[in-house]
Every structure is written in C-alpha cells, then in structure tokens.
Amino acid sequence: MILGVTFTEAGVIGLLVAAVQFGTLLYLAALGETISEKAGVLNLGLEGMMATGAAMGFIVGVETGSPWLGLLGGAVAGAIVSLIHAAAAVGLGADQVVSGLALTFLGLGFADFIGDGYTDDARRARFADVEIPGLDDIPWVGEVIFRHSPVTYLAVIIGVAAWFVLNRTAIGLGLRAVGETASTADAAGHSVVRLRFAAVATGGALAGASGAYLTTYLVGSWSQNLTAGRGWIAVALVIFGAWRVGRVAIGALLFGLTLALKSRLTLFDIEISGQFVDMLPFLLTIAVLVVISFRARNRPSPAPAAIGIAYRREER
Amino acid sequence: MQRRLWQILAVLLAFTLVAAACGDDEDDAASGSASEAADDTTTDSASASEAADDDTAAEDAATDSGGTSAVTAGFVYLTETGDAGWTYAHDNGRQFAEEQTGATTLTVENIPEGSPEFDTAVRDFIDQGADVIFGTSFGYMDAMEALAAEFPDVAFAHATGYMSNDTNFGNYFGRIYQARYLTGLAAGEASASGNIGYVAAFPIPEVIRGINAFTLGVKEANPDATVTVNWTFTWFDPAVEGDAANALLEGGADLIAMHQDSTAAGEAAEAAGARWVSYNSDMSAYAPDAYLASAIWDWGPYYASVIEAVADGSYAGGAYWGGMDDGIVQIGSLADDVSAETTALIEERAAAMIASEFDPFTGPINDQDGNEVIAAGVVPADGDLLGMAYFVEGVIGSAEG
Structure with a gap:
C-alpha cells in the first residue's frame, strides 16, 4: 500500500491553505456572533443567516457579474x-434562544425560496486569488498566507477594526456595557435598544458575508444545504474563543484546519474516521467550557453577563 | 410576566405566518424547501385529478407515447431536483415516464434517509391516490418494506436497495459500472501524468464497483496509470467535495473522477487546469474545459415500464439491475479531444456490452495487492459484483475508507 501520497510539501501546504479558506468562512460568521453576544444578544440563527447570504450572494453575483457586489448583497x-431576530429578541424581549432557532429555519427556508431556480445555474461570479507582491514568494509562508481571495484579507481587516471599535472606542465600551449590565449602561446614558440592534445587524451582515463567501469563492454555486451545519461550528467557535476577537481568529484557523483535514484523511493515511473529525470543533468547545467552569471559582466567566437576558427599563 | 408570554407567542405566530406564506409560494412554484418538504407535495401532471384510485388496473389506457394512464406515481427524493446529480437524473426519468404514459406524478424533495418524514410523505401520496411509490435513496429501504406490507395494493419500487417481495415491493438499480469502465478508457488516454484522482463518496460496494470498473478502463488505455481514491463520506457537500478534489490535484493528479451529486470536484479540476469525468448527468456546462466524459443515468424508460406494469396489474416486485442493454445507464458526450481510436474503442465496447458479449469484470483480475480475485475467463456473478469490497490493481487507497 502506497498511501500518504500527498503527505508531501505540496500536500501540507494545500492543507494549510484550505485551513485558511475554511477559517475565513468560520471567522466572518463567528466574529459577527461575537459582536452580537458582546452586546448581550445570543443569535443562534447563524446557519439561517449564512444560507440567506449564500443564496443572495450567488444571485447578486451572477446577475451583476461581480463577486464584490455578491459579497455585499449577501451581507445586506x-x-x-x-433584524427579525433583533425585533423579536431586543424590541419585544422574546426569548433569544427561541427566536434565534426560529431564524435558523426561517433563514434556511428563505434562502431556498429566493435561490429556487439558481441551483442548476452554471454561471459563476468567483473571486480570483490575490497574491500579495513581494510576500507571496516567501517559501511556505507566502503560499499559505499571501495567496488568498480578497475576502480573507478583508476578514483580517474587519477583525482588526472590530477589535479596535470594541476595545478602544466609546461605542465599543457602550456595547460591552450593554452586554454586561444593561441597566447600568442605560443609566450611564447608552441606548440599550439601539446598541443591541446595531450589534445584531452587524452580526447578521458578517454571517451573510460568510455565506456569500461560499457562493462567490469557496464553492461558487448555490444549492440547498450548502452551509451544511457550518453556522453551528461558528456558534461553538465564539465560545471556544472566549468572546475575544483575537482568540476567535485563532480558533477559526484551528477549526478550519479540522475541516481541511477531513478532505485529506485518506490521502495522508490518517487512521481517524471522518465522522470523528467532524466532531472535533464541538469536542474542543466542550473542553473549553469545562476549563471555564473549573476556573469560574477564581475568576469571572468570559461570557458577557447579560447574554440571553432581555432588557426592559420598567421591569428591573 | 403575563405580558411577556403574550409577546413571545405573538412573535412565534408571526414567524409561523411568514414561514407559511413562503411555503404557499413554493407550492405554486412546484418546489419544496428543506423545512417544509415533508408537508409539501406537488402535482405535476396536466391531468392531475384525485380520481385515480386503487382500482385503476381496469381502466387500461397506457400506450407507448403520450399515453393517458390513470396511474398515479409518487416519487420521494433525498435532495432537490436542481442539483444536476442523482435526484436530477431521477426527476428527468419521472418527466419522461409522465409524458410517455400519461400518468399523474407526485414528487417530494429533501426527505432524509431513515426519517419519519419518509413515512409521512408516502402516506400523503397514498392519500392522494398513489398506486406506485418510487423511493430513490438507499436509506428508505426499511421504511419501504414496512409500508409495502401495510399497503399491499400499492406498488413500492426502491432504488439501490436489496430488499423485495414477489408481489408489491421491488428494488431497482443499473449497471453504471459499465459506463464507468467506458469513461475510464477515455480517462486513461487523457491523463498525461497517469496520476488520476477519484473523489469517492462512501466505502460501499456501489461506489467501490464504480472505482474498480473505471480503473480497469484506465489501465486498459494506460497500464502504468494509477487511480488515487479520496473518501469524503458525503453524497452532497460541495465545500468538502471541491476541497477533496483540490487535495488530489495538489498530489499531482491531472484528472478527477467523482461519485457525489455536486459539480464541485469538476469545478476544482477546471480551476486547476485538469480534466474531469462526471457522473449522474452530463455536467459539461459546469466545467466546459475540464469535462472529458460522463457516466450517466436514464431512468425514464424503466419508470415508464413500471408504471405500465402497475397499470395492467403485472407488477410483481423483485430485483431489477439493468445495464446499457436497457439504456438505463449510458455514457455522456465525449470531449472533442478524445482520439478517434479511443472513441471507436468506446463505441465498440459499448456495443459489446449492449449485446451482452462483454463485461469489464471478466477475469483475470487482481486486487490491489496483486492477488488474483477473478480467474481468467470468469465473469463474476451479480452477487459478487453487488458485494464487491476490494479494490482492483491500480487503485491507491483503502476500500474500507
């Protein structure tokens, strides 16, 4: 048996490139969810928002011929x-879990509805890889990091911007305050409703962009079940990254590596079943949860304190 | 608290209304959605009427073309019909049979294997007067067996399974390996490096048989070529299937064959400047430069024949495994650069298989470790082919996944 045929330099570079590609998909969605949860709004509807973004991204992309407009369309x-989730969970104070799950199925159904008729469409509006001049020739690093679609570079820029806004601006401070103790933030003059709506919409836009990344780059076509549960991996990723923008990015690369590994198990002659690899992101997340709960005696949980709690001024 | 509860209920009600509204629109568009597929059935015949009942055998009306059969046939699909893959091919067959026999057909998409939705969908079809149910995915088998026993007056035909009775429950499949072998002849010639990649679905006999037949064709055209198998454990997940093809291409493959229902592997080959052998339907539109050949299904004539048998009361279950002689499996169009000699060889072998004078698995055949598994001159029995669990010489990878 001559297995391990691609366990070569090219094979390993290919694995790492695919890890960054899948990582981009997960990071965009998980970054949006982090922002939403930082403001105290859990949105379990990632899968539905991603599917909607994927379908709209494909439609806008092929109809205009521009993957950029496709990406934008998916984000919008x-x-x-x-906003349906924001209206229910923030505006009306509905249960965030119930509303988020409803959004999952609503989004999947809506995506199928608008995407009907585009499933066998052979047109494509795909981003080309962009090589960063001067850096893409560096052995290994250049190939793995500096030859990607524009969406990957954009995700890095958005990640840095999100970190800056959350940690270095008044808006970010207000948003985090709203996610910790909404009443105190309210008393301090922050508009709880406005900040939470903005956070949820930002999260939705990033999840939509993540979905559109599937149809404008990673896969290129639209079909039902295209997201295939990756929205749920992104939900887990937020917990794995302990609600921190940078750690979520590292987690995205790690989870992306598990997705990339799954396509190469037989080629690398690794004796682990693909189903087990599918479980890895969730096993890692559970491990992080266990660590967090053990440490909870000494220090506060990294989770925003007001997650899942609706805020209404008169019901304090 | 009372007020909050009402608000939650109001929101849920609003969601339900929106979802229901979407569902109605989809009914009009004759398609189903993942969340509502189990409830939505669509009637696709102009002569759609509830009149069709179990006692239709008497009203024999099925003719060879443009018939007016009173039979109602229900088709249960695993995925949507627009995927260019497995379900797409079945739905083309349904449309052909409907045109041919005049039967009324009902369809439902996105019914998961081993799910209660299957049972619900079939009962719904029977309520609408279905006389025959076609289940087009392996995992429907147990449920179909139970339903066939419960409804002895309804015919049940199950694709790719192995269970049947001699009254109202049968299974059907095609010898797609014959077409796979022919595509292998073209692939062996087209691959300059002799390094061919195969994006494989699940390690089950159906898939293994296809890989082996393809490899036999490849080796006949180029004895030094190898076929490297990369299992995805998916029937449809384009992100994984495209990435699995990329992994093979990174390993130096210059031609990709595949088994899944998506075109992702072919599009990966196209992007890498490699070639592609597609499956299920002629998918050349999705990767026109990469496309070389395809092994395709034509279920229409079989569906028409079953509907006619149900109409005249002669359907009696059993197992059907048709080949190129019945036209149920075929080879799709060949790319322009397939040489005249190879085209002639493919046509010759196709004719020999149609005349039942040739089988690609005729011995001597060695397994991948060099042990003889089929002796010289022996044509394996169908049972051996249906249970095939080893790779032939030239395949790189494990048949166990």
Missing part, C-alpha cells in the same frame, strides 16, 4: 434577516 441580506 444577512443583516436584513437578522
């Missing part, structure tokens, strides 16, 4: 459907 569609 994701933001719009996320």
